Amino acid sequence: xxxxxxxxxxxxxxxxxxxxxxxxxxxxxxxxxxxxxxxxxxxxxxxxxxxxxxxxxxxxxxxxxxxxxxxxxxxxxxxxxxxxxxxxxxxxxxxxxxxxxxxxxxxxxxxxxxxxxxxxxxxxxxxxxxxxxxxxxxxxxxxxxxxxxxxxxxxxxxxxxxxxxxxxxxxxxxxxxxxxxxxxxxxxxxxxxxxxxxx
Amino acid sequence: xxxxxxxxxxxxxxxxxxxxxxxxxxxxxxxxxxxxxxxxxxxxxxxxxxxxxxxxxxxxxxxxxxxxxxxxxxxxxxxxxxxxxxxxxxxxxxxxxxxxxxxxxxxxxxxxxxxxxxxxxxxxxxxxxxxxxxxxxxxxxxxxxxxxxxxxxxxxxxxxxxxxxxxxxxxxxxxxxxxxxxxxxxxxxxxxxxxxxxx
Numbered sequence: 469x470x471x472x473x474x475x476x477x478x479x480x481x482x483x484x485x486x487x488x489x490x491x492x493x494x495x496x497x498x499x500x501x502x503x504x505x506x507x508x509x510x511x512x513x514x515x516x517x518x519x520x521x522x523x524x525x526x527x528x529x530x531x532x533x534x535x536x537x538x539x540x541x542x543x544x545x546x547x548x549x550x551x552x553x554x555x556x557x558x559x560x561x562x563x564x565x566x567x568x569x570x571x572x573x574x575x576x577x578x579x580x581x582x583x584x585x586x587x588x589x590x591x592x593x594x595x596x597x598x599x600x601x602x603x604x605x606x607x608x609x610x611x612x613x614x615x616x617x618x619x620x621x622x623x624x625x626x627x628x629x630x631x632x633x634x635x636x637x638x639x640x641x642x643x644x645x646x647x648x649x650x651x652x653x654x655x656x657x658x659x660x661x662x663x664x665x666x667x
Numbered sequence: 668x669x670x671x672x673x674x675x676x677x678x679x680x681x682x683x684x685x686x687x688x689x690x691x692x693x694x695x696x697x698x699x700x701x702x703x704x705x706x707x708x709x710x711x712x713x714x715x716x717x718x719x720x721x722x723x724x725x726x727x728x729x730x731x732x733x734x735x736x737x738x739x740x741x742x743x744x745x746x747x748x749x750x751x752x753x754x755x756x757x758x759x760x761x762x763x764x765x766x767x768x769x770x771x772x773x774x775x776x777x778x779x780x781x782x783x784x785x786x787x788x789x790x791x792x793x794x795x796x797x798x799x800x801x802x803x804x805x806x807x808x809x810x811x812x813x814x815x816x817x818x819x820x821x822x823x824x825x826x827x828x829x830x831x832x833x834x835x836x837x838x839x840x841x842x843x844x845x846x847x848x849x850x851x852x853x854x855x856x857x858x859x860x861x862x863x864x865x866x
Binding site: 469470472473475476479480483484485486490492493494495496497498499500504505506507508509510511512513514515516517519520522529530531537538555556557560563576 | 683712
């Protein structure tokens with residue numbers, strides 16, 4: 469195989485959710501396209517890499533020529549609620565469902581002994597200041613319902629400490645909408661039982 | 668969502684085997700990476716798009732500064748066998764298994780009424796000349812075992828016509844290695860019966 473093509477396939481294959489076969493298909497589609505798709509994609513990527521950076525306040529990727537992101541600029545979003553998420557993709561998911569109208573804080577990962585992710589790798593240190601500056605009254609944890617998610621949640625709570633009037637909450641656990649009990653794992657079932665609501 | 672990021676995600680989402688969710692994951696991974704992965708990928712893509720083109724003889728993607736690809740340059744490959752495939756990825760698959768040592772001819776697609784692919788879209792016209800120039804004695808069709816594959820095969824045979832001493836063959840159909848009859852479709856089973864071998 470041509471060495472340039474081979475190297476390009478390897479670079480694509482290392483991207484999340486891809487592998488060698490998918491990388492081959494993608495590289496073939498791009499290089500065989502006669503409408504300049506490869507150049508367009510490459511230039512869009514270069515442009516974004518040069519002009520996008522994380523918002524210094526919340527960590528959402530935004531234009532580098534703006535002092536902060538669209539969420540932190542939007543005063544209507546300053547409603548006292550701060551939703552803590554792992555990743556920007558979680559923000560996109562929550563925004564699509566339009567369930568939350570406050571501000572976000574992106575940790576950029578979860579504490580993990582296995583992957584060697586320590587508190588220093590996460591966007592936590594400016595949280596106490598944010599809570600004061602933006603008059604936050606409720607912290608909502610929307611982290612994955614996993615050991616890493618819960619560990620990170622406890623750690624973040626310990627960093628924030630006791631602030632008068634500050635409430636903490638987390639997303640409810642239980643049976644998903646349309647979820648069949650047959651297909652539910654024991655852990656979720658047990659959480660759904662523990663959290664059962666009176667009628 | 669930032670419009671630049673949105674556009675980049677859409678471009679990735681349109682690539683083969685990807686969708687919006689995979690596009691989001693990939694764009695996030697690239698833009699959040701601090702080792703210059705986005706720039707490296709973009710530059711490798713620009714470089715390949717500028718310097719790679721199909722071999723004028725067989726259609727395999729190769730360096731534009733070479734008159735022909737490595738297969739067409741390799742005289743040891745000129746053994747009288749020509750394998751006709753749909754796509755460069757089929758060449759890679761065949762090369763990996765090292766079952767074929769002749770030359771390839773890439774059609775660049777299959778005839779399809781549904782997708783509107785006509786003979787003019789395929790790399791067929793120079794085939795009769797190739798057969799003469801390279802002293803081909805056997806044409807091996809390694810096209811998908813589908814209606815489109817068979818239609819294309821018949822069409823290519825009609826274009827080549829009767830050449831004295833030229834044999835045609837196609838890959839065998841049947842039960843795959845390790846294949847369980849339970850999981851086999853009726854079509855394959857019927858082909859395997861029709862093509863049964865005496866012991």
